[in-house]
Amino acid sequence: xxxxxxxxxxxxxxxxxxxxxxxxxxxxxxxxxxxxxxxxxxxxxxxxxxxxxxxxxxxxxxxxxxxxxxxxxxxxxxxxxxxxxxxxxxxxxxxxxxxxxxxxxxxxxxxxxxxxxxxxxxxxxxxxxxxxxxxxxxxxxxxxxxxxxxxxxxxxxxxxxxxxxxxxxxxxxxxxxxxxxxxxxxxxxxxxxxxxxxxxxxxxxxxxxxxxxxxxxxxxxxxxxxxxxxxxxxxxxxxxxxxxxxxxxxxxxxxxxxxxxxxxxxxxxxxxxxx
Numbered sequence: 001x002x003x004x005x006x007x008x009x010x011x012x013x014x015x016x017x018x019x020x021x022x023x024x025x026x027x028x029x030x031x032x033x034x035x036x037x038x039x040x041x042x043x044x045x046x047x048x049x050x051x052x053x054x055x056x057x058x059x060x061x062x063x064x065x066x067x068x069x070x071x072x073x074x075x076x077x078x079x080x081x082x083x084x085x086x087x088x089x090x091x092x093x094x095x096x097x098x099x100x101x102x103x104x105x106x107x108x109x110x111x112x113x114x115x116x117x118x119x120x121x122x123x124x125x126x127x128x129x130x131x132x133x134x135x136x137x138x139x140x141x142x143x144x145x146x147x148x149x150x151x152x153x154x155x156x157x158x159x160x161x162x163x164x165x166x167x168x169x170x171x172x173x174x175x176x177x178x179x180x181x182x183x184x185x186x187x188x189x190x191x192x193x194x195x196x197x198x199x200x201x202x203x204x205x206x207x208x209x210x211x212x213x214x215x216x217x218x219x220x221x222x223x224x225x226x227x228x229x230x231x232x233x234x235x236x237x238x239x240x241x242x243x244x245x246x247x248x249x250x251x252x253x254x255x256x257x258x259x260x261x262x263x264x265x266x267x268x269x270x271x272x273x274x275x
Contacts, residue, residue: 013123033100046070046079077097092113093113095113095115101129120252136249147245
């Protein structure tokens with residue numbers, strides 16, 4: 001296998017946010033994401049975040065006085081940009097999130113310091129990522145349904161499936177533990193009775209306090225069948241995830257369209273307003 005076949009192609013993403021220019025040279029290997037960052041014309045070498053290592057200091061600053069740290073995730077990489085404040089102290093600024101989708105395609109977003117309000121960067125024309133964005137803009141419902149299915153599954157599987165599965169698998173174990181510990185629990189029963197007697201002697205004299213009855217009563221609610229909750233919870237989750245995914249797909253398409261219009265307009269040195 002040649003080097004060009006084993007190494008994923010580099011996709012260049014460009015865009016602006018809050019007066020800064022970004023050029024992200026990303027690679028999307030299988031289940032990974034890597035990138036070189038050019039911010040306002042300066043190439044940055046991110047410091048990889050590891051446990052038990054100190055945070056980057058002024059000694060790690062690049063030519064423009066900012067530092068960038070990288071944290072790897074599942075099919076993603078997050079680059080935290082830190083900029084000096086008025087007193088020269090480095091503070092968390094924007095984040096650059098690179099994600100890998102499938103077959104060398106992916107996406108890059110620039111968010112605020114909290115990872116919110118994502119501004120997508122435009123992939124270079126002709127790339128796999130650009131084709132993916134075009135398909136997403138042309139078929140927003142399809143992508144929204146896929147995204148909603150993933151989000152709903154991530155919530156419902158732990159809520160419904162895994163709990164029921166573990167309950168069935170662990171039932172013989174719980175029965176065996178109960179049988180083995182039965183003699184011990186029977187031997188300790190007198191100890192528990194003695195503790196209850198001591199607690200009653202110490203605190204049994206405290207009278208019960210009851211609230212006055214104001215004559216108010218709530219109407220009796222009808223008993224709902226058990227299947228109502230089993231159906232209602234997944235339905236609410238799926239509808240909520242679908243609405244959020246639909247809004248996210250449409251919002252991303254609008255922002256990418258606005259970014260393309262900004263690239264074609266004369267550069268006046270200012271960033272266009274975010275929508």
